Amino acid sequence: MRLLAACFLFIGAACSSESTQLEPDFPIEDTLRVSGSTFLTPETVAQQNDDFENPGYLWVERGADLFEQGETSCASCHVDGMEGVAARYPALDTETQTLINLEGRINLCRTRHQGLTALPYESDELLSLTAYIAEQSRGLPIDVEITPQTMSAFERGADYFMTRRGQLNLACTLCHDDNWGKQLRGDTISQGHSNGFPAYRFEWEDFGSLHRRLHDCDTGVRAEPVELGSQTYIDLEFYLAVRASGLELESPGIRR
Ligand code: HEC
Ligand code: HEC
Known part of the structure; x- marks a missing residue:
């Protein structure tokens, strides 16, 4: 039933298997797609774009050392x-035929x-x-890319995005597709794109992953959050990446 709904929504995507590059339709038109930084103050955008003022560069430098x-x-x-690698993730790991994100790829390496253990999700390293x-x-x-191998992960991500959850009974789509640009508790709701992450958030006073942000949106509707790094969030991350196609990567982003 859910798959059928996704098939109906992404006209021609799930339903036809003629080409390998599948192109779904999203509620927000391509020409209206904007980064979350559009809704920040000019001062914050300037700070994000200044390598010396942007606190995220402390993590970039630590990463360079590691x-x-x-x-x-x-x-x-x-x-x-x-160069260019992060823009192509999440992607399929051909050896295991599993969709992985950048964090997963680093841990696989x-x-x-390297004969080392995987680093814990959200660890500083x-x-x-x-x-x-x-x-x-x-x-x-x-x-x-959505390919026949990654189509089911995309559909699971789409399904997560469209499903109402939590005590507030809200789906991601209701805020980020239907109500972007409107005010919510003193914040402007953006289109909920992933292109700024990992990012420094003032609210965290810390640098964090996209999954940590997703966790916050889930707890915001008082839903049981999903574990950071779980396949459920990786599938959702994939859906978000396809949905944000063409937007420029801003990481290390700065967000409220
Ligand atoms: C009740 C409304 C609401 C719901 C439901 C909601 N969010 Fe959000 N989300 C927000 C607000 C408010 C912010 C912070 C301001 C903004 O939109 O960037 C945010 C931020 C985000 C961001 C960061 C955007 C950026 O540029 O920093 C992403 C990604 C995101 N949400 C994805 C999701 C996903 C995926 C879901 C469903 C699991 C979801 N949100 C559910 C309100 C919501
Ligand atoms: C001994 C060689 C080796 C070492 C050391 C290594 N990698 Fe890799 N890396 C590879 C190979 C080979 C691939 C291609 C995928 C595969 O076969 O696992 C790869 C793929 C990647 C990719 C994806 C590239 C793409 O285009 O998709 C990233 C990102 C990456 N490695 C990061 C790292 C990081 C970070 C480390 C250190 C923690 C690391 N690698 C250590 C060999 C290595």
């Missing part, structure tokens, strides 16, 4: 750097190629490495 560390360092294999890699795609447009 990238060079150890006998088999990340840098020893990735000599050409990471640790376990597969994982955030720093993610920030360091994401920063190398700053200004590049989000460019993820």
